Amino acid sequence: MNMGDMNSGNMNNNNNNNMSGRTSNGTQVNIMRFDITKNIEDTTTIYTALPAHAEINSRLDANSADNKGNERPFVINGKSFDPNRVDEFVASNSTEIWNITNNSPMAHPFHAHAIQWQVLTRNGVPATGTDLGWKDTFLVKANESVKIIGKFEPVNQGDYMYHCHILEHEDAGMMGYFRVGETGHLDEF
Template identity: 45%
Template sequence: MRAWGRAEVVVRMRAGERTVLRSFPQDNYGDAWNRRFGGGDDSFDVLELRAAASLRRSPALPAVLGKLEVPQAKDEVRGRYFGLRMSGINGRKMDMGRVDETVTRGTAETWTVRNEDGVPHNFHVHDVQFRVLEVDGRPPEGTLRGAKDTVFVPGGSTVKLAMRFDGPADPDTPYMYHCHLLYHEDRGMMGQFVVVEKGQRAGSPGGGGGTGDHAGH
């Protein structure tokens, strides 16, 4: 299993205790078809924690577990819009030989992502972790306040994401953004962006594949 990004999780347990992390059905997964055949009504165990028969006492928790190292809205130098549909992103299906967006290394941007159809999507961006600024114009709930690289976007919903592009710059080797549901990305719900140094232009990817965590898509 590949772990995307980092997380700090603290679980309080007693000696001999077992705790299960379980996924339950969502109430925002679209119509009955999507709930039944898209996994929206599934329940399953994700992880079981088993405490030993005897435990050492843990040190006290710090007041702050870690600093969120992702940009805020005030850091942006520009914004972009991404409309998600089963027919593609911003009206275009994936083309391995096309660069859809060009960003400058070291800059921060705000991406507005809207699900324009009734099918749920998970929007994933290579190369970065981002901060969820808004969900339908409101501040994100607690589960969305950490650094993310994927965000769930229900049908008709809009999210705003702040991100900074600090990864390697190469005008000819793109990163990808896409719906993280395999069936959707296979139908063309993907796009490519290149990170360039200031003053550079996008090159030509030549259809040879992108960089990032799963360049074989």
């Protein structure tokens, strides 16, 4: 949907390929209406090149396909959530690139607390459309890899969650902790 110079617009769902596998039988459903009341200058800055200090520091693999029959089939990096385990260590004021890979047959919305991300690529193809801009949640489709970049500034030192934003998947263990510290090295914690 491109609002352009419109004063209002509707967002409709006529997608017959939703996550539940059920279809809308071609029926259009009104989801939301936008009424533009004021034009505001866009001051957004988008990287033209990655910062020199950005590194690929983490790889998160969401997987439910290989765990059928498991009491807790929804995992990240082959592990179900453990509140006593920190999964990732991040330095304050750093810029990191993470690869999120979904090896399951369904889409998973990835969400991280305390940080905004920009999608860089999907399966190696540069981000376009709704992937542009900062977000804290984005969809990782079935059998897809999404490369994201995030600036951990200003993020207070401490523990934060990342997880699938489908409540039943999160509750079934598809989440983890990341810890933000001064250097991001394990020995400082």
